[in-house]
Amino acid sequence: MITLHDNVDSGNAYKARLLLGQLGLPFRTIAYDVTRGETRTEDFLGRINANGRIPVIEFDDGRCLAESNAILYYFALGTNFFPDDRWRQAEIMQWLFFEQYSHEPFVAVAKFILTMLPPDTPRRAEIPLLHEKGYAALQILEDRLKNRDFLVGGEYSIADIALFAYTHKAEMGGFDLGRFPALQRWIGRVEKMPGFVAMYPKDGSRS
Amino acid sequence: MITLHDNVDSGNAYKARLLLGQLGLPFRTIAYDVTRGETRTEDFLGRINANGRIPVIEFDDGRCLAESNAILYYFALGTNFFPDDRWRQAEIMQWLFFEQYSHEPFVAVAKFILTMLPPDTPRRAEIPLLHEKGYAALQILEDRLKNRDFLVGGEYSIADIALFAYTHKAEMGGFDLGRFPALQRWIGRVEKMPGFVAMYPKDGSRS
Numbered sequence: 001m002i003t004l005h006d007n008v009d010s011g012n013a014y015k016a017r018l019l020l021g022q023l024g025l026p027f028r029t030i031a032y033d034v035t036r037g038e039t040r041t042e043d044f045l046g047r048i049n050a051n052g053r054i055p056v057i058e059f060d061d062g063r064c065l066a067e068s069n070a071i072l073y074y075f076a077l078g079t080n081f082f083p084d085d086r087w088r089q090a091e092i093m094q095w096l097f098f099e100q101y102s103h104e105p106f107v108a109v110a111k112f113i114l115t116m117l118p119p120d121t122p123r124r125a126e127i128p129l130l131h132e133k134g135y136a137a138l139q140i141l142e143d144r145l146k147n148r149d150f151l152v153g154g155e156y157s158i159a160d161i162a163l164f165a166y167t168h169k170a171e172m173g174g175f176d177l178g179r180f181p182a183l184q185r186w187i188g189r190v191e192k193m194p195g196f197v198a199m200y201p202k203d204g205s206r207s
Numbered sequence: 208m209i210t211l212h213d214n215v216d217s218g219n220a221y222k223a224r225l226l227l228g229q230l231g232l233p234f235r236t237i238a239y240d241v242t243r244g245e246t247r248t249e250d251f252l253g254r255i256n257a258n259g260r261i262p263v264i265e266f267d268d269g270r271c272l273a274e275s276n277a278i279l280y281y282f283a284l285g286t287n288f289f290p291d292d293r294w295r296q297a298e299i300m301q302w303l304f305f306e307q308y309s310h311e312p313f314v315a316v317a318k319f320i321l322t323m324l325p326p327d328t329p330r331r332a333e334i335p336l337l338h339e340k341g342y343a344a345l346q347i348l349e350d351r352l353k354n355r356d357f358l359v360g361g362e363y364s365i366a367d368i369a370l371f372a373y374t375h376k377a378e379m380g381g382f383d384l385g386r387f388p389a390l391q392r393w394i395g396r397v398e399k400m401p402g403f404v405a406m407y408p409k410d411g412s413r414s
Contacts, residue, residue, distance in 0.1 A: 050347050050350060050351070051305060051309055051347055063294070065297050065298070065301060066301050066305075067300065067301045067304035067305060067308075068304075069300070069304050070297055070298075070300035070301040070303075070304050071297075073296070073297060073300045074293065074294075074296075074297040074300070077293060077296075086281065086284060087270070087281075089280070089281075089284075090272050090277055090278075090280060090281040091272070091277075093274065093276070093277035093280045093281070094272060094273055094274045094277040096277075096304075097274035097275075097276050097277050097303075097304075097307055098258060098273075098274060100304055100307050100308045101274075101307045101308070101311075101312075102258055104308075105308075105312070140257050140258055143257060144257070
């Protein structure tokens with residue numbers, strides 16, 4: 001059985017939990033506390049991921065795959081979550097790279113600072129810039145979803161999974177999703193997809 | 208003929224020029240000065256890329272594809288630059304997302320600050336942190352390439368193109384590549400690949 005090297009507070013790890021759940025693929029998890037450096041040990045860096053980050057999928061033969069969106073790609077190949085059409089695939093890729101470059105570094109990091117670090121952390125000084133850039137990313141999503149049910153080709157795909165993960169918890173990072181009605185409707189649609197699993201075991205309690 | 212919305216100083220745009228050149232695909236370019244906001248005009252944001260960034264590939268029918276690594280994926284599909292094997296594809300994806308999340312935001316941004324902004328820019332204060340994180344990324348590449356000719360499966364792929372772009376110009380961002388002998392050998396191998404094209408028209412003059 002595959003192993004997901006996991007963290008409950010990581011939207012990136014949640015992407016893998018959500019897709020594997022929707023595909024009905026069994027997996028076990030090993031949870032790490034990233035704030036205690038548990039992903040920076042010699043064993044983790046040498047065997048699991050030299051970049052010291054979760055999520056990582058470990059296969060029974062010891063092979064390891066890091067980077068949340070590479071994990072989505074691997075498991076979605078050949079399924080409805082990643083259609084065969086070359087152009088749609090390219091558009092999905094565009095959104096996956098947009099997420100990691102222009103969305104996650106702001107939306108996810110604001111959540112991390114406000115919920116995982118002490119209230120007096122000096123990193124709170126980063127919040128205004130994170131909000132400026134995070135709101136820009138959320139606005140791009142809002143505009144994209146105004147006339148679309150899902151991000152690419154009208155169908156739910158790993159593009160939606162990748163963007164949903166941190167977007168639907170953006171308020172934990174101090175973002176006001178009330179500004180984005182199309183985004184809120186899309187969040188509702190994703191939450192109604194077959195096999196949907198919530199990010200937190202008792203969702204609502206952390207948001 | 209396809210159009211590459213381009214910038215000569217962008218390693219991300221260079222990735223597209225390099226792959227298209229190696230594939231022998233003809234394309235025309237439109238150059239933008241990103242420091243003058245030329246990718247933030249109403250036309251660019253509305254028609255080319257809502258995220259206001261180059262590179263973008265524009266097709267004759269008006270479709271546009273942004274994100275350098277999505278462009279690499281689209282054009283490499285079905286070629287030797289992106290092998291059919293699912294596991295190798297996943298590994299390539301891991302390196303593409305590593306590049307955009309853990310490498311480019313430091314290695315590329317240091318180059319931008321030191322070569323594109325005025326010498327007295329306050330952004331020079333970012334350089335120490337950019338170097339710390341950029342050196343960490345370069346060390347991961349060094350370790351990966353110590354016993355390998357190329358990043359994935361022993362064969363040149365879009366993973367090498369994506370990482371080569373800013374790595375081989377890292378010294379423009381103040382990084383000392385002398386610390387990384389395996390990286391330097393790999394740079395030499397990439398530069399000898401069939402159809403290789405240099406980043407700058409008169410390469411050497413800018414580095």
